[in-house]
Amino acid sequence: MKKKLGLMLSTAVLAIGLVACGGGSQSSTTETDPSSDAKVETKTMRAGIGLNDQHPQYKGLLKFKEIVEEKTDGAIKVETYHSGQLGDDRTMIEGLQLGSQEITIPSTAVIANFVPEFAVFDIPFLFPNEKVADAVLGGEVGEGLLEKLEAQNLVGLGYWENGFRDLTNSVRPVATAEDFRGLKIRTMENQLHLEAFRALGANPTPMAFTELFAAMQQRTVDGQENPYSTIYLQKYFEVQEYVSNTHHIYSPWSFLVSKPFFDGLTPEQQEIVTEAAYAAGAYQREMNREASAEYLANLQEEGMIFTEITPEARQEMVDLVQPVIEKFTDQIGRETVEAVFDAVTEAQK
Numbered sequence: 101m102k103k104k105l106g107l108m109l110s111t112a113v114l115a116i117g118l119v120a121c122g123g124g125s126q127s128s129t130t131e132t133d134p135s136s137d138a139k140v141e142t143k144t145m146r147a148g149i150g151l152n153d154q155h156p157q158y159k160g161l162l163k164f165k166e167i168v169e170e171k172t173d174g175a176i177k178v179e180t181y182h183s184g185q186l187g188d189d190r191t192m193i194e195g196l197q198l199g200s201q202e203i204t205i206p207s208t209a210v211i212a213n214f215v216p217e218f219a220v221f222d223i224p225f226l227f228p229n230e231k232v233a234d235a236v237l238g239g240e241v242g243e244g245l246l247e248k249l250e251a252q253n254l255v256g257l258g259y260w261e262n263g264f265r266d267l268t269n270s271v272r273p274v275a276t277a278e279d280f281r282g283l284k285i286r287t288m289e290n291q292l293h294l295e296a297f298r299a300l301g302a303n304p305t306p307m308a309f310t311e312l313f314a315a316m317q318q319r320t321v322d323g324q325e326n327p328y329s330t331i332y333l334q335k336y337f338e339v340q341e342y343v344s345n346t347h348h349i350y351s352p353w354s355f356l357v358s359k360p361f362f363d364g365l366t367p368e369q370q371e372i373v374t375e376a377a378y379a380a381g382a383y384q385r386e387m388n389r390e391a392s393a394e395y396l397a398n399l400q401e402e403g404m405i406f407t408e409i410t411p412e413a414r415q416e417m418v419d420l421v422q423p424v425i426e427k428f429t430d431q432i433g434r435e436t437v438e439a440v441f442d443a444v445t446e447a448q449k
Contacts, residue, residue: 143369144177145361147203148186148195154333156391157205157353158182160260160384167376176369178203196358197253205260205353209290214252217245217436218354223425224296225418227350227444230261230389235447237352241439246354255357257377261385262327262351263392268340269323270316273407275344277301277416286312286324293349295424300417316340327351328395329388337402344407345396348417355381 147164151157158180165178186192186201189210195201212219220226227233236242237259246256267274269283281301287293289306297304305321315321316339323340330336331343355377362370400406409417429437 142175142177143361143365144179145202145357145373146179146181146186147205148181148184148192148201149205150184150189151182151330152333153182155182155329156384156388157260157262159387160380161205163383164376164380167379168373171372171376172369176365176373193254193356196356199358199360202358202361203356205355207262208259208352208354209288211249211354211356214254215245215248216431217248217433219292219428219432220245220436220440221352222290222292222349223428223432223437223440224292224348224421225414226440228448230350230385232444232447233261233350233352234385236440236443239443239447241436241443244439245436249354249356250359253359255359255362257355257357257374258381260353260355260381261388262353263329263388264345264347265325265327265349265351266331266344267323267325267346267348268331268336268343268404270319270339270341271322273342273344273405274346275407275409276413277420284320284322286315286321292424292428295427296348296421299421299424313339325349328392328399332395332398337399337404341403341405342407343396343399343404345409346417347409347414 145168147161149157149161161180161182165180168176168178186195186204189204189206190213192201192204193206193210193214196204208218208221212222227236242259246258249256267285269285271283272279274280274283277300280297282303284303284305285297286307287297287304294304294306307315307321312321312324313334313336316324316336323342324336325346325348326334326336328343331340357373357377362373365373396406425437
């Protein structure tokens with residue numbers, strides 16, 4: 101895998117400019133080449149995500165499809181499914197393990213259910229900015245975590261970006277740690293997240309994503325935390341008044357392929373799929389970052405009040421969650437946590 105990673109990073113930029121389209125079903129089919137009457141095996145990759153077709157994640161998936169179908173001359177076709185058509189993240193990961201689905205791009209928070217060390221990315225305030233995140237995820241530590249996926253019948257082909265999670269609410273502007281006090285905030289069912297919000301003084305409430313809009317509309321919860329893309333595309337501005345760039349979690353996705361399927365590809369096809377995943381990931385990250393700035397501007401145009409968190413206020417939040425980080429370090433794996441923090445420090449030099 102490490103040899104492949106060196107090659108893919110050097111060729112990813114060249115692959116980004118390629119274009120095409122597609123459709124089909126899981127498994128292999130045999131077609132006749134009309135020019136030679138030869139039988140040609142066509143392999144199909146079903147790629148599913150939970151977000152809708154307007155999200156940069158889906159557009160990145162279309163770029164992956166374009167590259168693979170172009171570079172393999174159609175020998176591999178990629179079907180794309182958005183909006184959870186193939187199930188939620190956990191269901192799709194299990195489909196990859198069983199070989200009934202070929203690709204998904206889930207949050208690392210979900211992957212932690214299969215490889216506990218991936219929970220390191222749930223540590224609050226881990227990455228100060230995207231540049232540091234890119235360096236750590238694309239470096240030895242990030243690659244080492246991807247290699248752990250193979251024991252789970254999965255192949256990890258790099259990281260894509262969900263982005264920094266930010267806070268919205270319908271009660272008051274949040275500028276300092278004190279402003280969190282008493283706010284009922286919907287979070288994922290994630291113990292590290294829950295305890296971090298409690299340490300900040302909030303009342304975190306785990307809830308299914310599909311129930312969130314109605315809960316905010318009915319004031320069952322005061323707010324939520326997600327990247328600007330999700331906040332805007334889910335139209336949370338209709339039920340939320342305030343947004344703050346808390347940047348409390350940087351949320352990556354991992355591009356996963358079914359190991360049974362990947363092992364059945366030729367070495368050349370494996371190389372094409374690997375390079376395409378990295379190239380499309382670079383494309384997706386760039387698009388996501390451009391879109392994030394636009395989405396924040398759109399939220400303000402829709403009437404949301406934006407609050408900028410100062411470095412001093414963020415540091416106070418960092419200090420408050422330190423006991424939570426220490427509590428979960430051994431559960432995640434002290435060696436992994438220390439390696440990631442060391443990589444973050446090195447990337448900031």
